[in-house]
Amino acid sequence: MKTRAAILHGIGQQWSVEEIELDPPGPGEVLVKTAYAGLCHSDEHLVTGDMVPPEELLAQLPTGSIFPIIGGHEGSGVVVEVGANVTKVAVGDHVSCSFVPACGSCPPCAEGRQNLCDLGARTFGGGMITDGTYRTHAADGTNLGKLAQLGTFSEHMTLAQESVIKVEPDIPLDVVCLVSCGVATGYGSAVNRADVRPGDTVVVVGCGGIGMNAVQGAAAAGASNVIAVDPIEFKRETAMVFGATHTATSMQDAVALVNDITWGRMAHAVILTPGVLTGDMVQPAMDLTAKGGTVVATAVAPMAQQDVKLDLARLTLSQKELRGTIFGSASPNFRIPELLMMYRQGKLKLDELITRRYSLDEINQGYADMNAGINIRGLIEFN
Ligand SMILES: NC(=O)c1ccc[n+]([C@@H]2O[C@H](COP(=O)([O-])OP(=O)(O)OC[C@H]3O[C@@H](n4cnc5c(N)ncnc54)[C@H](O)[C@@H]3O)[C@@H](O)[C@H]2O)c1
Numbered sequence: 563m564k565t566r567a568a569i570l571h572g573i574g575q576q577w578s579v580e581e582i583e584l585d586p587p588g589p590g591e592v593l594v595k596t597a598y599a600g601l602c603h604s605d606e607h608l609v610t611g612d613m614v615p616p617e618e619l620l621a622q623l624p625t626g627s628i629f630p631i632i633g634g635h636e637g638s639g640v641v642v643e644v645g646a647n648v649t650k651v652a653v654g655d656h657v658s659c660s661f662v663p664a665c666g667s668c669p670p671c672a673e674g675r676q677n678l679c680d681l682g683a684r685t686f687g688g689g690m691i692t693d694g695t696y697r698t699h700a701a702d703g704t705n706l707g708k709l710a711q712l713g714t715f716s717e718h719m720t721l722a723q724e725s726v727i728k729v730e731p732d733i734p735l736d737v738v739c740l741v742s743c744g745v746a747t748g749y750g751s752a753v754n755r756a757d758v759r760p761g762d763t764v765v766v767v768g769c770g771g772i773g774m775n776a777v778q779g780a781a782a783a784g785a786s787n788v789i790a791v792d793p794i795e796f797k798r799e800t801a802m803v804f805g806a807t808h809t810a811t812s813m814q815d816a817v818a819l820v821n822d823i824t825w826g827r828m829a830h831a832v833i834l835t836p837g838v839l840t841g842d843m844v845q846p847a848m849d850l851t852a853k854g855g856t857v858v859a860t861a862v863a864p865m866a867q868q869d870v871k872l873d874l875a876r877l878t879l880s881q882k883e884l885r886g887t888i889f890g891s892a893s894p895n896f897r898i899p900e901l902l903m904m905y906r907q908g909k910l911k912l913d914e915l916i917t918r919r920y921s922l923d924e925i926n927q928g929y930a931d932m933n934a935g936i937n938i939r940g941l942i943e944f945n
């Protein structure tokens with residue numbers, strides 16, 4: 563069938579909305595009519611080149627490049643067709659996309675860590691995880707990769723059943739979209755990876771779509787103090803709505819504040835969720851962290867970056883931890899329905915995360931708005 567998708571042809575280019583050819587679902591695959599796609603910062607990392615793998619890794623790909631690629635890894639929709647042997651969902655089901663496909667049987671999945679599923683290795687395109695071939699082709703026949711095996715910037719998607727999670731049909735599909743990356747990642751960064759406990763002091767650095775949910779996760783876990791750090795006033799003000807107790811414009815500005823409100827103990831956890839992580843942000847985060855505390859690196863750093871500023875002696879002697887996380891260290895098949903249950907019970911704010919809605923053709927405006935700092939989350943709304 564013909565459908566329309568936003569494609570990135572190379573670093574530094576704009577998203578190009580084009581008509582593409584989409585093949586029907588093969589065995590183990592489903593066709594989804596997309597309802598919403600979220601404008602997460604991770605797609606922007608492809609545009610800037612920050613998250614494009616280095617040459618030596620690209621050389622291992624069959625095509626030698628991740629481009630052209632359909633963007634989008636946060637999304638929701640309705641299943642309109644299923645291929646053979648599909649057991650997970652049926653036609654008519656509402657689904658959230660999972661940016662890490664979760665097979666359920668590889669060693670990490672079997673251990674209950676579906677966010678580390680071995681199928682996640684094909685994040686930057688390549689053929690389907692089902693059989694390695696492509697369902698997405700440009701008008702000239704070129705195969706199109708799909709970010710995170712999803713490519714939610716597309717009116718329709720042919721996906722492996724491992725990439726979708728059935729949700730309750732009465733929950734609005736815009737909020738179903740949000741939990742598929744930003745909410746789950748931010749919330750889990752606090753609740754799972756930072757292991758926030760009642761009474762803790764937590765600093766969240768960068769309050770966009772991900773960080774706002776780290777704020778709300780820390781508050782939900784019972785933190786006494788949640789310090790939201792962002793240079794943009796609108797983000798700091800919004801963070802107070804999501805459960806922040808204090809704000810600061812920078813990590814440096816937060817030092818005296820955190821020292822004061824913790825009676826000198828400093829923070830149990832510092833969660834790094836700026837748009838781009840850089841190696842020089844790690845030591846300032848460590849400086850905000852108490853003895854025995856944890857710094858969680860949720861934001862993505864440029865892939866070429868190898869250097870981190872870190873006082874190793876104090877890491878050792880103060881028994882601190884630096885932890886990475888993908889998908890908030892949660893299992894998508896478990897966490898996505900759970901977050902939507904919390905939303906239905908009024909225990910999680912999701913509607914308040916949506917700042918602006920765009921058509922697919924307005925995608926570049928959406929990213930310009932994200933970069934201008936005027937959105938908590940922008941959404942592409944499909945018909
Ligand atoms: N680990 C994962 O699984 C995962 C999943 C999704 C997104 N991410 C990453 O999380 C990061 C955040 O994504 P997002 O969609 O929320 O981005 P965003 O652009 O919506 O928000 C980033 C926020 O950080 C603020 N900021 C920038 N520099 C700062 C600094 N030095 N100090 C404090 N605040 C600063 C900005 O003002 C903005 O409010 C990105 O790097 C993204 O790629 C990681």
Ligand SMILES: [Zn+2]
Nearest residue numbers: 602604743744
């Ligand atoms: Zn994302």
Ligand SMILES: [Zn+2]
Nearest residue numbers: 665668671679
């Ligand atoms: Zn798996």
